[in-house]
Amino acid sequence: MSLTAGTKLGPYEIQSPLAAGGMGEVYKARDTRLDRTVAIKILPSHLSENPEAKQRFDREARTISSLNHPNICTLHDVGEQGDVGYLVMEFLEGETLAERLRKGPLPVDQVLKNGIEICEGLEKAHRSGVVHRDLKPGNIMLTKMGAKLMDFGLAKASQAGATATSGLTATLTTPPGGHPLTAQGVVVGTFQYMSPEQVEGQEADARSDIFALGAVLYEMATGKRAFEGKTVASAMAAVLERDPAPIFSLQPMAPAALDSTVKTCLDKDPDERWQTAHDVKLQLRQITVGRLQPGVIGSTTVGLAAAPRKQNRPYLRWAAIALIAAAAAAAGYFAHVSHPAPPVWGGLNVTGELGEEGSFVLSSDGRQLAYVAADPQGRLLIWVRKLDSPRGLQLEGTSGAEYPFWSADGRSVGFFADGKLKRIEADGQNLQTVRDAPNGRGGTWNRDGLIVFTPNAVGGIAKVSAAGGTAVPITQTGESMNHRFPHFLPDGHHFLFTQAYGKRGQDGIYMGSTESPEFKLISAGASSNAAYASGYLLLVRDGKLLAQPFDSRRLQLTGAPSLVSDGVRTAFDRRVADFSVAQNGTLVFLSAMAGGQRLVWFDREGKELGVAVPDIGNPTSGLLVGTLSPSGERVAVARSRGTGSDIWMYSLQTALGTRLTFTDDFNESPVWSPDSNNIVFTRNLTDHYELRLKSVFGASEERMLVKSTGNTLATAWSRDRRFIFYAGDVFGANGKAQGVVLDMEGGSHKAMVATPSQGNVFGGSFSPDTKWVAYLSDETGRLEVYVTSFPNHLGKWQLSTGGADGALGTIWTGTGPQTEVVFRDLQSHLISVPVREQGGSLSPGAPRVLLGGRSLASSRFTDLTRDGKRILAGLPQENASTPLTLLLNWTKNLKR
Known part of the structure; x- marks a missing residue:
């Protein structure tokens, strides 16, 4: 109709x-x-x-x-x-790629940009087990926000053993701008973009989409279809038997590397094509960033080779690249060749889900990668992988590890776990505790055996011998500022570090010295850690990995920054980005769109009850990524998009998602109103933070509740609808961040300090009757969970004894006289402490481990139903692997 x-x-x-x-x-x-x-x-x-x-x-x-x-x-x-x-x-505003192609070929830079975006969408589909099977210009929309894939009506699951679609089952669509190829009963798809195996009625897998991708890229670059035919038979013959004319023969200014990339996509043998959309994306990025010389047929392009025949194993392709890199580095290749080789892009699939940002690091010589990833039991452990080996070595005793860093000689790895700074040899031997570090934020280790590290989430940097001993402060901070993620410069005395949470204009990359408390600004406005290698300072700003010439002798910048790659995964709240660089020209980074999680229901004993939402995208990291609505019908999640984040709402009945925020900023930490109709969230703008209120049904405009120059994160809304708990904005006389309550009664929005503490306070939650507040504080030197009365703060009870993980905060569930406070311990176990009010006082019970002791180390979302009977947890996708991007000789095309 x-x-x-x-x-x-x-x-x-x-x-x-x-x-x-x-x-x-x-x-x-x-x-x-x-x-x-x-x-x-x-x-x-x-x-x-x-x-x-x-x-x-x-x-x-x-x-x-x-x-x-x-x-x-x-x-x-x-x-x-x-x-x-x-x-x-x-609703997408723009035009389809088919409509755009009626005007002629696209400029090369647009081919590369949109091509990378198409690859990103395909990569997501393939990693979710979906093959499109009908990729063509008419199913790609070009919008202001980039290219978007549409029409998955012919898609199918790509699990092994799925039945092939054989047959004459659908009507051939009319090619855009052309004449219909009429036939009764034709194979599924559109002939000009179908792979040879589809034309022959064989099973289509992800590599069939790669063939279609090649045909689309060819048409974008040349304005001509890769395979033409006046009849169905001639179109089929072209796909099966002929190769298109070289791109540069139709577009002389197109890079020869683009022609090579597309040719590999269009190989008749699926085993000889690029095996994943991620591989194709790396090639397009290489062409984009490398600025290869156009129109030269003989241009040298070193890239990741297509998979060997009959082998579709990502680790084999990585091993080949890694062996070449290791051999070249051992021979001093990068230092001594008279004509430096162009950049080489490769990929590394790390088995299991990586930990949060800052979870991997290259050794100084580029021969080894240390990374934190989940084992089959969900424990986050350190793994060490030599780059000439397809597998990593799991280091026992490192459960709960964060922020690994190498010793200068590459023999040991330092890390933070259990509120301590620790070290372990790369072969898993000789685990040692070096010093207390209640909430460590990065370290660096020089040739003299000195470790410079950040022991707490708020405060300055200290130094300690790698053999242990007393930690000596180096830098001092004020208010809620933090110095974090130090990185030694070549002289082994000066180091780079990130200053965060200062007054606007003060955040950025600084340089300090082991011999002096003085430090100076190097680069303002950075949103990440920094590193030095090969004459460049590397950092991430707005999701873009930048390299800027830096003189390590004069200790100053000497040129303008150049783009290495965009869309690098970054935890803005912790000021750490996922990249690591070695001194031999090797660089590794992680795309912001890598990974992805699903929401799974559990009972309190750890029995899995079912998947609630198959895919919530890439949640942000840090405190309160998302929350379950009090009604139990929806969840709100902060999702990363590389250069910012947005709040999404998902229905737990249909698993469908709705985007709620539409700005270019970081929108984070959504908290539900008691009636499940509104959320309050934090928006991080250029010069300030805002706590904002928004209806999830679009019934009213957003309202700003709080404006602050300091970080402001809400974590709870009282059941009586009156109070919102948030941290930041208001500071005590001791310069520490305090828990603050916003009184919504009468629209006064009055703020009051809710939690007396000598430490930093955050992660608060209200008891069901709003008489008590639970919160996290580091007043003892590490994070613990406390409860105090509200609003008078009479009395204080400590509920945790072995430390708490700040990634969750506190959750108060239950009704009546018996309720419970739930939090995560330092091993990422979910802990419940029953609490009972007796005569105006509080009586905590014995802590209990929930979920059968299952670790939630790789979970970025955890919440409980209001009655506390079910737990909703974000988990990595099944059989998840994390694709890191490897770039060799990355400085070749940078400006100095």
Whole structure:
């Protein structure tokens, strides 16, 4: 049926038609609940009674609902009215790639930019087990926010053993700008973009999408289809037998490396193509960043080779690259060749889920990688991998490790765990505790056996002998400032570090000395740690990895920064980014879009009850990534997008996500109102922080509740709706961050100190009757959990004894006289402490480990239902691996 303007489908009002094809009709509509524009897709009338078409329509809904990514069109809702089933999707303003190609080929820089974005979307689909099978220009939308993949109606799961689609099952779509290739019963897809194995009716896997990607990239660069044919037979023959003309023969200014990359995508043998979209993305990035000379057929392009025939093992490709790199480094290749080789891009899939940002580091000689990743039991341990080996060595005794760093000789690894600074040899021997470090934030180790480190989340930097002993302070800070992530310069005395949480304009990269408390600003406005290698200072700003010439003798910058890569994963709240550099020209970093988590229900004993949301994208890290609504029907999550983050809401009934914030800033720490209709969250802007209130149904405009020059994070809203607990903004006389309560009664928004403490306070929660407040404080030198009465703070009880993990804060659940406070310990176990009020005093019970002792070290989301009977945890995707990007000889094309 065709829909007319004004037609209602549930809460959606049709406004106008957008597009129509053989398998669907798309309309522009208005969501009357959220007052937003959406796109509605329905089956055309001639297929409404076709069971196979309905099955495909349902499959598209299930497929898109499992994919949350900036380069994939978002599915908001599904519905049925009468005999009309419909999908409610993100309304995209822009034009399809097919429409754009009618105007001619795209400029090379746009081919590379959009090509990388298409790869990002495909990579997400493939990592989620979905093969698109119909990638073509008509299914790619170009928007102001980048390229987005659409129409997953032909997609299928890529699990081993899935039945191949063989056959004459769908109608060939009309190529854009061309004439229909009419035929009754043709293979699934569109011939000009189908792989040879699809044309032959064989099973399609992710490599079939790589072939289609190559055909799309070819057409973007040349304005011509890679495979033409006036009839179905001739189109099939072109795909099966012929190779397209070289790109540079049609576009002389195109880089020869682009032609090589596309040719590998279009290989007739799936085993000879790039094996993943991640591989193709690396090649396009190499061309973009390397600024390769255009139009020279003989240009040398060193890249990651396509997989050997009959081998689809990422670690084998890595091992080959790593062996070459190690051999070259051992021979002093990078230092002595008269004509330096161009950059070489490669990939490394780390088995298991990496820890939070700052979890991996290269040894100084570039031969080894130390990283923190989850083992099969969910424990976060240190692994050490030699770059000429496909596997890492698990170092026992390092459970709960954070922020690893190498000794200068590459024989030992320093790290933080259990409130201590520790060290262990790279072969797993001789584990030692060096010094207390209640909440460590990075270290560096020089040739003289001196470790410079940050012992606490707030405060200055100290030094200690690697053999142990007394820690001597080096730098001092004021207010809530922190000096963190030190990195020795070549002289072994001066070091770089990051200053965070100071007054605006004071944050940035500084340089200190082991011999003096004085320090000076090197680079303002950085949002990460810094490192030095090969004559460059490296740091991340707004998600972009930058390299700036730095004279290590004169200790000053000597040139402008150059872009190495964008979209590097960064924890802005902790000022640490995922990159590491060695002195031999080796660089490793992690994309902001890598990973992804799912939400899983558990009972208190640890029995898995089911997956609530298959994919919540890439949650941010740090305190309070997301929360479960009091109604138990929805969750709010802060999702990273590389250069910022947004708040998303997911329905636990449909698993569908809705984006709630639409700014370029960091939107973090969503907290639900007691009626589940609003959230309060933090927005980090250029010169200040804001605590903001927003309706999740779009019924009202956002409101700013608090404006502060210091970090401001809300963690709880009292059940009586009156108080919001947040940390930051107001500081005690001792310069420490205090827990603050915002009184919402009468709209006064009065702020009051809620937690008396000599330390920093955050992560607060209210008891169900709002008579008590639980919170975290580091007043003893490490984080512990406390409870005090509210609002008078009469009395104080310590609930934890072995330290607490600041990533969760506190959660107060239950009703009546028997309630409980839940938190995470330093081993990432979920701990429950029952509390009972007796005569105006509090009586804590014995702590109990929940989830059967399961570690939540790799979880970025944890919450409990209001009654405390079920636990919702974010877990890595099944069989997860984390793809790191390796870049050799990375300085070759940088400006000095």
